[in-house]
Amino acid sequence: MVATDEALLAGMAAGDPLAAAAFVRRYQARVFGLALTIVGVRATAEDVAQEAFTRAWRYAPGYDPRRGAVSAWLLTIARNAAVDVLRTTRDQPYDPATLVDLVTARPPAGEAPADAVADRERLRTALRSLPAEQAQAVLLAAYYGLTAREIAERDGLPLGTVKTRIRLGLGRLRDLMEVRDG
Amino acid sequence: MGDCTTVRPVLPELALGALGGDERADALRHVASCGACARELERLADVADGLLALAAPAEPPAGFESVVLARMTGAPRRPPRRRRVLALAAGAVAVALAGATAGAAVVHRAGGDDRLLADQYRRVLATADGQHLRALALTTAAGDPSAGTVFLYQGRPSWMLVAIADAPVDGAYRTVVTYAGGASRDAGFCQVTDGTGTTAYPLRAPVAEVAAVTLTAPDGTTLHAS
Numbered sequence: 524m525v526a527t528d529e530a531l532l533a534g535m536a537a538g539d540p541l542a543a544a545a546f547v548r549r550y551q552a553r554v555f556g557l558a559l560t561i562v563g564v565r566a567t568a569e570d571v572a573q574e575a576f577t578r579a580w581r582y583a584p585g586y587d588p589r590r591g592a593v594s595a596w597l598l599t600i601a602r603n604a605a606v607d608v609l610r611t612t613r614d615q616p617y618d619p620a621t622l623v624d625l626v627t628a629r630p631p632a633g634e635a636p637a638d639a640v641a642d643r644e645r646l647r648t649a650l651r652s653l654p655a656e657q658a659q660a661v662l663l664a665a666y667y668g669l670t671a672r673e674i675a676e677r678d679g680l681p682l683g684t685v686k687t688r689i690r691l692g693l694g695r696l697r698d699l700m701e702v703r704d705g
Numbered sequence: 706m707g708d709c710t711t712v713r714p715v716l717p718e719l720a721l722g723a724l725g726g727d728e729r730a731d732a733l734r735h736v737a738s739c740g741a742c743a744r745e746l747e748r749l750a751d752v753a754d755g756l757l758a759l760a761a762p763a764e765p766p767a768g769f770e771s772v773v774l775a776r777m778t779g780a781p782r783r784p785p786r787r788r789r790v791l792a793l794a795a796g797a798v799a800v801a802l803a804g805a806t807a808g809a810a811v812v813h814r815a816g817g818d819d820r821l822l823a824d825q826y827r828r829v830l831a832t833a834d835g836q837h838l839r840a841l842a843l844t845t846a847a848g849d850p851s852a853g854t855v856f857l858y859q860g861r862p863s864w865m866l867v868a869i870a871d872a873p874v875d876g877a878y879r880t881v882v883t884y885a886g887g888a889s890r891d892a893g894f895c896q897v898t899d900g901t902g903t904t905a906y907p908l909r910a911p912v913a914e915v916a917a918v919t920l921t922a923p924d925g926t927t928l929h930a931s
């Protein structure tokens with residue numbers, strides 16, 4: 524029998540090292556993969572992934588099981604840890620177009636549940652259908668944690684233009700993802 | 706503090722975790738009291754969560770698991786306490802309360818943690834659908850309403866979350882809750898470092914009966930919400 528994510532997290536919240544070990548084994552490739560996508564360097568990504576799991580251990584009692592999947596909670600923690608590193612090094616390893624290519628590339632078939640794979644594939648298709656500047660603005664915010672103001676300064680664009688790109692881009696993704704859900 | 710017309714346009718940035726501190730505090734304060742914006746934020750945040758899941762998995766270097774486990778289980782954490790154990794049994798929002806308390810213990814040490822706390826508020830707000838939450842601005846004696854926010858959640862248990870974003874002085878602020886009948890209750894201390902701090906407290910009376918929350922620093926500086 525396989526423990527649910529929620530059970531593993533409850534075990535971590537209670538301080539159970541065996542639950543922590545199972546949790547790390549289950550998620551290390553996802554967390555390390557996200558960290559690598561954001562920071563671009565394996566050694567740095569390893570530090571980020573360690574920091575992410577350490578924060579997850581600390582915050583496990585704060586996880587709200589009624590809100591979203593454990594994986595989304597953990598990936599948000601990993602993303603924040605990676606963004607902290609980028610803010611220190613003032614580095615962005617990939618240009619926006621490359622970031623979009625990385626995120627929308629079809630991954631090799633894995634052992635993930637089929638419905639999760641299908642959702643991800645729909646979101647990739649939706650991202651590819653956006654105007655390039657909207658997809659790039661959304662991903663710079665999501666992955667690098669850049670504010671609209673930072674993107675505007677970086678690209679020499681008016682702040683309003685960048686805010687509009689993020690708003691239209693994320694709104695369009697939501698509409699496309701909700702067509703079949705709703 | 707913002708209303709729907711000013712907050713709606715920044716909800717995508719809030720959902721993506723890419724809104725600066727001031728705007729984020731204003732937007733969260735509005736969302737806490739507006740069910741329509743809370744629902745919109747939840748829908749956008751679901752997409753934002755999905756975007757992070759698109760990163761290709763990659764196997765970490767050999768030995769990663771043992772290094773990370775040593776680091777995790779050696780990391781400082783609040784010792785298990787009765788309230789936390791109860792919270793685990795008592796349901797989602799109570800769990801969020803314990804988490805906010807644990808977060809407060811580390812928020813001063815790591816810069817990224819304030820974003821995580823903001824994310825937790827967002828998730829709690831979405832769970833509560835904005836219907837059982839009150840959010841009160843914390844005002845300085847000089848009348849500046851941007852010192853922080855007091856969130857009040859009506860549930861089992863009901864709880865209060867004090868989030869100080871910009872206090873005039875640092876230190877351990879004594880926190881006192883005053884009820885409509887005039888009774889007041891000590892709610893412990895909120896440690897403020899570099900102007901920021903967070904504390905959570907279970908309420909024994911309905912949220913509607915909370916008339917005011919006052920925080921007092923060791924030097925007498927006060928923050929007030931009502």
Ligand SMILES: [Zn+2]
Binds near residue numbers: 709740
């Ligand atoms: Zn609103």
